Amino acid sequence: MFPFSFEWVWDMDHMVFHGGLWYALSIIGLGVTYCIIKAALDTLKGNGAQHL
Amino acid sequence: MDSALIPQGVKRCPTWQFLLWLGIVGVVLLWGVYAMVLCWIKGLNQTNMNDAYGFALWIWADLAVIALGGGAFFTGFLRYLVGKDELKNIINYAVLIGFICYSSALLLLAIDVGQPLRSWHIFWHANIHSMLTEVAFCLSCYFMVLTIEYVPLILENRQLDKIPFFHHLGHNMHEIMAIFAATGAFLSFFHQGSLGGVAGVLFGRPFAYREGFLVWPWTFFLFTWSAAACGPCFTLLVTKITETITKKKLVKPNVVDLLGKISGWMLGTYIVAKIIDTWYWALVTVPSKGFTLTDFYSNNALYGIWILVMEILICGVAPAIILIIGPLRRNSALFMTAIILAVIGVCINRWVMVLQVMAMPVLTFENWVLYYPSWQEVATTVLPVVYGIILIMISYRYLPVFPQEQELNPVEK
Numbered sequence: 001m002f003p004f005s006f007e008w009v010w011d012m013d014h015m016v017f018h019g020g021l022w023y024a025l026s027i028i029g030l031g032v033t034y035c036i037i038k039a040a041l042d043t044l045k046g047n048g049a050q051h052l
Numbered sequence: 053m054d055s056a057l058i059p060q061g062v063k064r065c066p067t068w069q070f071l072l073w074l075g076i077v078g079v080v081l082l083w084g085v086y087a088m089v090l091c092w093i094k095g096l097n098q099t100n101m102n103d104a105y106g107f108a109l110w111i112w113a114d115l116a117v118i119a120l121g122g123g124a125f126f127t128g129f130l131r132y133l134v135g136k137d138e139l140k141n142i143i144n145y146a147v148l149i150g151f152i153c154y155s156s157a158l159l160l161l162a163i164d165v166g167q168p169l170r171s172w173h174i175f176w177h178a179n180i181h182s183m184l185t186e187v188a189f190c191l192s193c194y195f196m197v198l199t200i201e202y203v204p205l206i207l208e209n210r211q212l213d214k215i216p217f218f219h220h221l222g223h224n225m226h227e228i229m230a231i232f233a234a235t236g237a238f239l240s241f242f243h244q245g246s247l248g249g250v251a252g253v254l255f256g257r258p259f260a261y262r263e264g265f266l267v268w269p270w271t272f273f274l275f276t277w278s279a280a281a282c283g284p285c286f287t288l289l290v291t292k293i294t295e296t297i298t299k300k301k302l303v304k305p306n307v308v309d310l311l312g313k314i315s316g317w318m319l320g321t322y323i324v325a326k327i328i329d330t331w332y333w334a335l336v337t338v339p340s341k342g343f344t345l346t347d348f349y350s351n352n353a354l355y356g357i358w359i360l361v362m363e364i365l366i367c368g369v370a371p372a373i374i375l376i377i378g379p380l381r382r383n384s385a386l387f388m389t390a391i392i393l394a395v396i397g398v399c400i401n402r403w404v405m406v407l408q409v410m411a412m413p414v415l416t417f418e419n420w421v422l423y424y425p426s427w428q429e430v431a432t433t434v435l436p437v438v439y440g441i442i443l444i445m446i447s448y449r450y451l452p453v454f455p456q457e458q459e460l461n462p463v464e465k
Contacts, residue, residue, distance in 0.1 A: 001178050017180040017189075020242075024193040027235050031228055032200060039221035046216075 057211055057450045061458040064449050074445060077438050084435025087428040088163055096166050098428040105410050109425040110164045113433045115247055115402040117153040122283025124150020124198060125240035132233035141307045144453045146287045147201045152443055154195045156436030163432050183246040190243030197236040205451050241276055248275025251405040258341035259348050260409045262333060270329050281318035282398035284311050285391040300461050302454040312387060316375025319394055323368040348412060352420035355408050367397025
């Protein structure tokens with residue numbers, strides 16, 4: 001549910017619940033995007049890398 | 053035939069033997085899939101659920117696999133956030149087991165909701181006062197985290213690793229894994245807890261109801277605590293079973309000992325909290341609702357006081373003592389006994405909090421209602437188990453799941 005959905009109410013419950021969800025999804029999304037973009041750049045540069 | 057896919061420096065069984073076992077387990081999988089399709093096509097009338105049992109075998113299995121999959125978040129927390137570096141040798145397997153457990157939980161929920169095509173409603177039309185909404189949010193997000201933790205292991209496959217993009221992707225994911233592990237620990241804390249909270253807030257059912265802290269009943273904290281304690285025990289148990297089947301040592305004893313010791317302390321502190329909770333509930337909460345403790349454990353064919361003794365003393369106190377005391381923990385027979393008891397204990401706890409809660413009469417004119425699952429429910433509950441076995445078989449064969457395997461089992465050239 002987003003703030004522009006008709007069911008949305010600007011109260012603490014909605015903000016905490018959905019804020020937590022978006023926070024987690026943002027970290028996951030940004031983390032994966034960073035890995036994919038960096039992997040593409042590393043591949044184009046032809047860098048070698050060792051697994052940790 | 054598939055030797056190019058098998059990790060270098062390790063030995064695997066012949067392909068025919070692998071395929072034979074895969075086929076045998078696959079037959080059981082098909083049985084489960086058939087029951088699942090029946091439930092989806094014909095509906096929940098295929099189950100023995102009724103007005104008394106809206107939550108039944110599937111929800112117990114759900115709660116049990118989520119608790120047992122807790123090894124992934126807690127081992128990840130110890131490895132990446134606390135800095136227990138030795139655990140890097142078992143973290144891959146913990147993640148794989150967690151991935152299996154959480155995907156199984158989602159599969160069971162997909163069958164249980166009756167209309168899986170409407171699963172998105174819980175996100176879009178969320179009831180923000182429901183603990184189960186929070187569970188759905190955290191469960192879905194944590195499954196994404198587990199997938200992210202499992203993907204680098206898949207990319208380490210010998211052939212995939214030769215592709216530069218995959219090689220770099222796996223490396224980059226490893227580099228920021230601590231962020232994902234922290235997110236996973238945050239999500240796990242809340243969904244494990246909320247699963248306990250669901251039972252604890254049932255003020256109309258004194259058997260489950262608990263007082264608590266702010267909006268969280270004590271069962272919220274006890275569920276998270278027990279998952280952190282018993283999840284790693286399940287990881288260790290599956291590791292030991294894998295070692296027995298493969299006839300190999302896959303993880304060094306110091307790693308097993310460390311995880312066992314941490315689990316022991318977690319289990320020990322959990323069981324003390326559980327005893328205090330049970331004591332207060334029996335002496336204060338239950339009488340205040342007009343019941344006595346014996347009301348919950350008599351006049352029925354299944355639930356006697358034995359189940360409380362089994363959960364707390366035999367499957368709680370005993371394994372905690374064994375895992376905490378060094379000489380007892382280092383005795384392999386006692387260690388196996390302890391981790392098996394801990395796993396059984398957490399499964400009993402979830403059974404009690406789901407099914408005994410439903411069975412117990414609440415009103416004076418009600419009787420105990422015992423429930424027997426239909427074969428479709430049993431088959432769909434067995435389904436995740438065989439799915440897990442298959443995923444472990446494939447992962448173990450083609451991926452470097454155990455970093456110490458090569459060193460512990462040198463291959464003669």
